[in-house]
Every structure is written in structure tokens, then in C-alpha cells.
Amino acid sequence: MFADTHCHLTYLAGRGIDAVSVIRELADKEVPFVLDAGTRSNDLKERIDFVNGITAAIQDSSLKEKASSMLRFAAGIWPDKDAIADRFLHVDVLREQIELFADDKRLCAIGECGFDRHWNTDDADEKGEAELFDMQLDLARELQFPVIVHSRDAFEQTLAGIKNAGGSRGVIHCYSYGIEEARAFLDEGWYISLSGSVTYAKKARMNETEELVRFIPADRLLLETDAPYLAPVPFRGKPNTPLLIEHTYRFVANIRGLSVEELAASVLQNARVLFG
Numbered sequence: 001m002f003a004d005t006h007c008h009l010t011y012l013a014g015r016g017i018d019a020v021s022v023i024r025e026l027a028d029k030e031v032p033f034v035l036d037a038g039t040r041s042n043d044l045k046e047r048i049d050f051v052n053g054i055t056a057a058i059q060d061s062s063l064k065e066k067a068s069s070m071l072r073f074a075a076g077i078w079p080d081k082d083a084i085a086d087r088f089l090h091v092d093v094l095r096e097q098i099e100l101f102a103d104d105k106r107l108c109a110i111g112e113c114g115f116d117r118h119w120n121t122d123d124a125d126e127k128g129e130a131e132l133f134d135m136q137l138d139l140a141r142e143l144q145f146p147v148i149v150h151s152r153d154a155f156e157q158t159l160a161g162i163k164n165a166g167g168s169r170g171v172i173h174c175y176s177y178g179i180e181e182a183r184a185f186l187d188e189g190w191y192i193s194l195s196g197s198v199t200y201a202k203k204a205r206m207n208e209t210e211e212l213v214r215f216i217p218a219d220r221l222l223l224e225t226d227a228p229y230l231a232p233v234p235f236r237g238k239p240n241t242p243l244l245i246e247h248t249y250r251f252v253a254n255i256r257g258l259s260v261e262e263l264a265a266s267v268l269q270n271a272r273v274l275f276g
């Protein structure tokens with residue numbers, strides 16, 4: 001019942017987790033929505049093949065149906081140095097991958113893409129990073145897809161990119177800024193997605209976190225795992241899976257004074273509005 005709007009199912013094995021049993025268990029729990037995000041220009045086909053292989057092997061027909069209907073995919077290029085250096089080539093490859101799945105309704109967004117000024121430090125190609133982002137916003141507009149944005153230590157660049165593109169829509173995934181920055185993204189019509197990292201707030205910063213969690217309007221809030229990363233408390237430091245998102249829902253529902261069921265229903269509704 002708990003939607004996960006951002007995870008990386010093909011990375012689970014690398015953290016010692018069996019994706020087959022995770023997907024089966026998600027389907028068995030009737031999880032309604034799990035979005036697998038892309039990071040490389042050429043990874044869409046391998047991610048869809050991987051998931052199709054798992055669902056095809058499920059014998060029970062009702063479980064198979066649940067597993068295939070919960071999954072969604074995004075395709076995008078994470079801003080690492082190589083992708084930035086060869087950005088034009090990579091965007092062409094991304095287009096080719098997307099064309100392969102033009103008729104697959106599960107493909108519903110561009111991303112993750114954006115800026116990472118934590119890993120891309122001072123000597124990085126800032127202009128190239130912005131161009132890589134702009135090209136993906138253009139592609140999203142052309143396809144009428146929303147965009148899943150990765151933005152770390154790069155609020156100004158991200159907001160400028162979104163404003164310049166005009167008419168884009170999407171979500172700031174794994175949101176890591178404060179209330180003023182959230183207001184700026186919300187004013188552009190964007191959604192804010194919180195990950196398990198909200199559960200990490202230290203006592204001294206808990207007020208700030210709570211204010212942010214309460215500030216995001218109900219119709220613009222999404223939740224995600226970013227699995228296999230960022231497992232929520234009490235699993236912090238362990239590999240994450242979409243099965244653990246319940247802890248983030250409980251944490252956020254508690255702060256917002258909602259039942260976890262109410263929060264789950266509203267996040268699912270938002271995911272359906274944004275991703276179709």
C-alpha cells in the first residue's frame with residue numbers, strides 16, 4: 001500500500017539483496033506504485049529486461065499481474081563527469097533507448113538528472129552540467145514527461161535550469177534543502193520528494209526537519225526510498241529496499257498529524273497525477 005516514487009531495483013543485488021524476492025513481496029503486499037529511476041543513458045533496456053524477467057518467472061497469475069502493474073520506469077542521465085564530458089552523445093543514446101519503449105506505458109518520466117555540486121567539485125564543468133540538464137528538460141517537454149531531478153548543493157543552478165526551460169514539471173527527489181528553497185520549487189509547480197534521510201535528523205535539527213515536513217502542501221508531497229541507499233531509521237546504514245518505505249511514511253505521517261493510511265493515499269494520488 002506504500003508507493004515508492006524512486007528506487008534502483010537493479011542496484012539491489014550489489015548490496016546483497018535478492019530483487020526477485022523483493023519484487024514478489026511488494027506485489028504480495030499489493031504495493032500500488034514503484035518507480036525505477038535511471039542514471040545512465042543506456043540503462044533503460046537492461047532495467048526493463050531485468051524486471052520483465054522477474055515478473056515473467058512468477059507462476060501465480062494474480063501475483064504476476066500485481067507485480068507488473070505496480071512498476072514504472074524513468075530514463076535519465078545522472079550528472080557524472082563522463083556523462084557531462086560526452087553529453088551530446090549520451091543524450092542521443094538516451095533518446096534511442098526511450099524510442100525502443102515508445103509503446104510501453106510504464107515508461108513515464110525523464111530522470112534522474114540534474115546537478116551534484118557535492119561530487120562535482122570546483123574543477124568540474126559547470127556549463128556542461130547545466131547543458132546536460134537542459135537537454136533532458138527539453139526531451140521531457142517534447143515527450144510530455146515529468147522530470148525527476150537530482151539536486152545536491154546546487155539549489156541556484158537547479159532552479160535556474162527549471163526556470164529557463166519553462167513549462168517543465170517534475171519532482172525534486174531526495175529533497176535536501178530548506179523551506180525557502182522548497183517554496184521556490186513549489187512556486188514553479190514542482191513536487192518535493194522526501195526520502196529516508198528525513199528520519200536521520202539529529203535532535204538539534206529536528207525542529208527544522210519537522211517544519212519542512214509540515215510545510216510541503218499535501219498535494220505536492222511524494223515519498224521515496226532511493227533504494228538501495230538511505231534506509232530509514234531504524235535500518236540506517238543497512239541496504240534499503242522499497243519494502244522499508246513504511247518507516248518513512250510513519251515518520252512523516254506522525255509529524256503531519258495524519259494516519260499513515262491517509263498519507264499513503266495522498267502520496268499515491270500525487271504520484272498518479274504527476275506520472276500518469
Ligand SMILES: [Zn+2]
Pocket residue numbers: 006007008037112226
Ligand atoms: Zn536515485
